[in-house]
Amino acid sequence: EVQLVESGGALIQPGGSLRLSCAASGFTFSSYEMHWVRQAPGKGLEWVSHISTDGGPRYYADSVTGRFTISRDNAKNSVYLQMNSLRAEDTAFYYCARVQRGQPDHWGQGTLVTVSS
Amino acid sequence: QSVLTQPPSVSAAPGQKVSISCSGSSSSIGSNYVSWYQQFPGTAPKLLIYDNNRRPSGIPDRFSGSKSGTSATLGITGLQAGDEADYYCGTWDSSLSVGVFGTGTKVTVL
Numbered sequence: 001e002v003q004l005v006e007s008g009g010a011l012i013q014p015g016g017s018l019r020l021s022c023a024a025s026g027f028t029f030s031s032y033e034m035h036w037v038r039q040a041p042g043k044g045l046e047w048v049s050h051i052s053t054d055g056g057p058r059y060y061a062d063s064v065t066g067r068f069t070i071s072r073d074n075a076k077n078s079v080y081l082q083m084n085s086l087r088a089e090d091t092a093f094y095y096c097a098r099v100q101r102g103q104p105d106h107w108g109q110g111t112l113v114t115v116s117s
Numbered sequence: 118q119s120v121l122t123q124p125p126s127v128s129a130a131p132g133q134k135v136s137i138s139c140s141g142s143s144s145s146i147g148s149n150y151v152s153w154y155q156q157f158p159g160t161a162p163k164l165l166i167y168d169n170n171r172r173p174s175g176i177p178d179r180f181s182g183s184k185s186g187t188s189a190t191l192g193i194t195g196l197q198a199g200d201e202a203d204y205y206c207g208t209w210d211s212s213l214s215v216g217v218f219g220t221g222t223k224v225t226v227l
Contacts, residue, residue, distance in 0.1 A: 035216060045154075045162065045205050047216030059214045095161055101168065102209035102216075103152040107161040 002026040002106040004096050009111030012086055016115075020081040022096030022108055030054075030074040033099040036081045038092035039110075046092070050099070051079060063089075086115045121145065121206050121219035128225035133196050137204055137222045139189040144212035151189040153182055154205045162205065166191060198226050 008020040022034070036048040049070040050059045058070050069082040079096055091114050097104030122140040129135045139151065151169050154162035164173050166182035169189065181192045189206055206219035 037216070037218075044203075044221040045156075045207070045218040047207075047218060050216060059216075061215060101150050103150055103164075103167050103207065104154075104162075105152075105164050105167060105173070107163070109161055 002098065004098065004106060004108035006094060006096055006108045006111040009094065009113045011114045011116065013117050014087060014115055016086050017082070017084045018086065018113060020083065020094055020096075020111060020113070022079045022081075024077045024079070024096075024098070027098070029077040034070075034072065034079045035097045035099050035104050036070060036079075037095045037097055037104065037107075038090075038113075039095070040089075040092040043092075048094070049081065083113070086113075088115050091115045121208065121217055123204075123206060123219040123222045125220070126223045126225060128227055129196050130227045131196055131198065134192065134194045135196060135224060137191040137193075137206075137224070139191070139206035139219045141187050141189075141208065141217070142210070142212075143187055145187070145208050145210040145217055146184065146189055147187040148211045149209045151182065151184050151206055151208045153180075153189075153191045154207065156203045156205065165204075193224070196224075196226055200224055201226050 003025045005023045038046050051070045055072050067085045072079040093110040095110045096108045098106040127135045153166040155165050156162045169184040170182040179195045183190050204222045
C-alpha cells in the first residue's frame with residue numbers, strides 16, 4: 001500500500017524557517033517524481049514544487065521561488081521542503097504527492113504550517 | 118501564474134447528473150494529461166480520474182472524465198449524498214514548467 005507521511009509543520013514567526021519531511025513507503029520511491037502542494041484554510045489547492053526522480057530538475061511556483069527548496073533522499077525514501085523567509089500567506093496545509101505523468105496520484109495526510117507572530 | 122478555471126459550484130438532485138468544466142490553455146490542458154480530485158472537509162484530496170479519462174481501481178464508473186482541446190470535464194452520474202465534496206482538476210503547464218490546479222467546484226446534492 002502506498003503511504004506518504006508528512007511531518008515538520010508548526011507555528012512559526014514571520015521571517016522564520018521550517019523544514020517539512022515526507023516519508024514514503026509501499027512503492028519504489030526512486031522511480032517517482034514528487035510534488036509539494038499546499039492549501040490555505042478554506043481555499044483551493046496550490047501547487048508549490050516538483051522534483052524529478054534523481055533530484056535533478058526542480059520547479060517552483062512563483063510565490064515561493066527563492067524562498068523554498070525541494071530536495072529528496074532516495075536512500076531514505078523521503079522528500080523535503082525547506083522553507084525560508086516565511087510569510088503569513090504561506091500558512092497552509094502542506095501535502096506531498098507521488099506523481100505519474102505529471103499527475104499526483106497518491107497524497108499524504110498533510111502537515112499544517114502556521115506563520116504568525 | 119497559470120490557473121485552471123472551474124465553476125464555483127454545481128448542484129443537482131439525488132440520482133441526477135452533474136458536469137464540472139475545467140478550462141486551461143494550449144500549454145496546460147492542451148498539452149498534458151488532466152486529472153481530477155475529490156476532497157472532503159479536513160481530508161487530503163483523492164484521485165478520481167487520471168490520464169484525462171481513466172479511473173483508479175475502486176472508483177465507481179459513475180465518475181467519468183473527458184478532454185477536448187484546452188478544456189476538460191468531469192461527469193458524475195447517479196448523484197449520491199456522499200458525493201457532496203469539493204472537486205479539483207489538475208495538470209502540468211509545459212510552457213511555464215509549473216503544476217496547475219483548478220479553482221475548485223463544490224458539488225451540492227439537493
